[in-house]
Each structure stands twice: as structure tokens, then as C-alpha cells.
Amino acid sequence: xxxxxxxxxxxxxxxxxxxxxxxxxxxxxxxxxxxxxxxxxxxxxxxxxxxxxxxxxxxxxxxxxxxxxxxxxxxxxxxxxxxxxxxxxxxxxxxxxxxxxxxxxxxxxxxxxxxxxxxxxxxxxxxxxxxxxxxxxxxxxxxxxxxxxxxxxxxxxxxxxxxxxxxx
Amino acid sequence: xxxxxxxxxxxxxxxxxxxxxxxxxxxxxxxxxxxxxxxxxxxxxxxxxxxxxxxxxxxxxxxxxxxxxxxxxxxxxxxxxxxxxxxxxxxxxxxxxxxxxxxxxxxxxxxxxxxxxxxxxxxxxxxxxxxxxxxxxxxxxxxxxxxxxxxxxxxxxxxxxxxxxxxxxxxxxxxxxxxxxxxx
Numbered sequence: 001x002x003x004x005x006x007x008x009x010x011x012x013x014x015x016x017x018x019x020x021x022x023x024x025x026x027x028x029x030x031x032x033x034x035x036x037x038x039x040x041x042x043x044x045x046x047x048x049x050x051x052x053x054x055x056x057x058x059x060x061x062x063x064x065x066x067x068x069x070x071x072x073x074x075x076x077x078x079x080x081x082x083x084x085x086x087x088x089x090x091x092x093x094x095x096x097x098x099x100x101x102x103x104x105x106x107x108x109x110x111x112x113x114x115x116x117x118x119x120x121x122x123x124x125x126x127x128x129x130x131x132x133x134x135x136x137x138x139x140x141x142x143x144x145x146x147x148x149x150x151x152x153x154x155x156x157x158x159x160x161x162x163x164x165x166x167x168x
Numbered sequence: 169x170x171x172x173x174x175x176x177x178x179x180x181x182x183x184x185x186x187x188x189x190x191x192x193x194x195x196x197x198x199x200x201x202x203x204x205x206x207x208x209x210x211x212x213x214x215x216x217x218x219x220x221x222x223x224x225x226x227x228x229x230x231x232x233x234x235x236x237x238x239x240x241x242x243x244x245x246x247x248x249x250x251x252x253x254x255x256x257x258x259x260x261x262x263x264x265x266x267x268x269x270x271x272x273x274x275x276x277x278x279x280x281x282x283x284x285x286x287x288x289x290x291x292x293x294x295x296x297x298x299x300x301x302x303x304x305x306x307x308x309x310x311x312x313x314x315x316x317x318x319x320x321x322x323x324x325x326x327x328x329x330x331x332x333x334x335x336x337x338x339x340x341x342x343x344x345x346x347x348x349x350x351x352x
Binding site for chain 2: 055056068069072073075076095096097098099114118121122125
């Protein structure tokens with residue numbers, strides 16, 4: 001059982017290590033744009049807008065929405081890109097104003113870690129329980145040893161011998 | 169009875185924690201979003217005024233308690249709270265440490281002015297045509313009201329109209345205590 005628990009913990013640690021590396025790779029600051037012509041400004045605005053939730057709409061990004069607030073947010077993204085800010089800096093600005101709600105992909109920190117890791121933790125627990133049960137089900141049953149007989153006294157022994165001799 | 173081990177307890181506590189979070193999520197109001205800007209320095213504002221005058225700069229009011237009310241002429245709830253805002257300004261108009269501004273949001277000048285003429289006005293208003301101020305303050309819609317302390321920190325955010333009990337609590341629990349705080 002201890003081995004099983006150790007394996008589960010190892011699995012979780014590996015997962016968290018890989019995942020955090022993956023996330024840190026995602027959050028590595030992008031280099032500032034060297035030149036921003038209208039085409040790549042529009043592409044970059046679209047890319048960032050698609051990751052931000054329209055605060056006054058139902059499950060729409062600010063790129064898809066035509067709400068005034070979404071349009072104004074797109075304008076702000078554009079202005080900030082022109083000012084040399086990166087996508088991550090712009091997203092961080094909106095999160096600082098509206099909270100994690102504004103991004104479609106919650107950040108890997110605080111209670112959000114539970115959101116990201118929760119399903120995997122539950123999966124690991126489920127696997128550990130299942131493995132334990134399987135181990136029990138597939139284990140060979142030990143050969144039943146006969147229970148040691150209680151010692152018999154002289155009278156009983158004599159009676160058995162008499163009965164055996166009467167059978168001959 | 170099997171032996172009850174420490175890991176059983178941790179597992180139970182973990183599962184209980186997850187179920188508790190899930191249960192809380194079931195009964196929470198999905199329309200209520202926790203404001204993240206509270207206790208943060210108020211973003212600087214430099215905005216034109218609705219009527220004639222110099223642009224308003226928020227940092228000019230450091231050392232004073234500032235109330236910012238985001239409103240629009242098309243907003244029905246703003247009409248409901250308007251008389252309370254007029255009363256709020258009137259109540260503290262003699263206090264030199266109290267400043268109140270309206271921030272006109274997603275509106276047109278002439279409609280905003282017509283609204284104020286109809287409903288009355290006793291405080292200054294700035295214009296936020298491009299939504300720069302409102303987005304900087306994390307505003308979702310109108311009306312929203314912010315109270316900024318003498319150090320320039322946002323201490324309160326009211327989503328929805330300031331009226332009735334909200335009005336009384338805003339004065340007694342937020343504005344008056346902040347006005348009584350010393351400037352350090």
C-alpha cells in the first residue's frame with residue numbers, strides 16, 4: 001500500500017512539474033514587436049482579443065462581441081500594442097482590472113491550481129483505489145491450513161482406540 | 169474494524185474540501201463578480217469635463233476622499249440613484265476633504281447634459297467617451313460608484329445604484345470613517 005501511495009505521489013509530482021514547466025513556457029514574456037504594420041497589428045489584436053472574455057456578454061470573446069465595452073477593449077489592446085506592450089502584459093492589465101474572470105484560460109495559481117489539478121488528483125486517487133482493489137481480487141488465496149487439533153485426554157484416546165479395534 | 173490510517177484522514181479531508189467548493193459554487197450568485205481593484209491605488213485620471221472648465225486630474229485630490237460615480241443618460245438605474253447622489257454631495261459639501269465626480273460613460277454630450285438638466289446637478293462630471301477610465305477601473309456597467317481614500321487607494325466599489333440602505337451604509341460605514349482618517 002505504501003508503494004502504491006508513493007507511486008501516486010510520484011505521478012502527481014511529475015504531472016505538476018511537467019505542467020508548471022509547460023505553463024512557464026507559455027508565460028515567458030514575448031519579445032516586443034519590432035515593427036507593427038496594420039496587418040500584423042490587426043492579427044495581434046485579434047489573437048489577444050480572442051483570449052479575453054467580453055465582460056457584458058454570454059460566453060463571447062471581446063473579438064466576437066459587438067458590445068460597446070468589447071469594442072472599447074479592442075481599441076485599448078490596439079493602443080497598448082502600438083505602445084510596445086506584449087500580449088501577456090496586455091492580458092495582465094485586464095486581469096488586474098477585472099480579475100481572472102476576464103481571461104478564458106484561468107491562470108495556474110492560488111485556488112485555480114485546484115481547478116487545473118483537481119481532475120488529475122481525483123484520477124490519481126481513483127487509480128490508486130482501483131489498483132488496490134485489483135490487487136486484492138487477483139491475489140492467490142493462501143492454502144487453508146488445518147486448524148491445530150485440541151489435545152485429547154487419556155480417556156478419549158482410549159475410547160478412540162477401542163472403537164478402532166472393534167472395527168477390525 | 170480496519171485500521172484507520174493518517175492518509176485516510178487526508179483523503180477524506182481533500183474530498184470534503186472539493187465537495188464543499190462544489191457546493192458553494194452551486195449556491196453562489198453567478199452575476200456577482202468579486203471586485204479585484206479594491207485596496208489598490210486608484211488609476212490616474214486625466215479627463216475632459218462635461219461642462220466648460222479645466223480637465224480633471226485625480227491626483228490633484230490626494231489628501232481628500234473622492235467619490236467617483238459612473239453613469240449614463242440611457243441607464244435606468246442611474247435615474248433611480250440620482251437624487252441620492254445629489255443628497256450625498258449636499259451632505260458633505262461643506263467638508264473641504266470631500267470631492268465627488270460623475271464619470272459619464274458610453275454617452276453623448278448633449279444627452280448627458282439634457283439628463284442633468286432634467287434630474288438636477290450639484291457636482292462636476294467628466295467624460296469617458298472611449299471607455300479608458302471605466303476599463304481602467306474595471307467597470308462592467310453603470311451605475312458603479314467608487315470611494316477613494318486620502319492616500320489615493322480605492323476602498324469601496326458599489327455595483328448598482330446607491331439608494332436606500334446602500335446609501336446609508338455608504339455614508340456611515342465608508343465615507344464618514346474615511347473622512348475621519350488622518351492624512352499620513
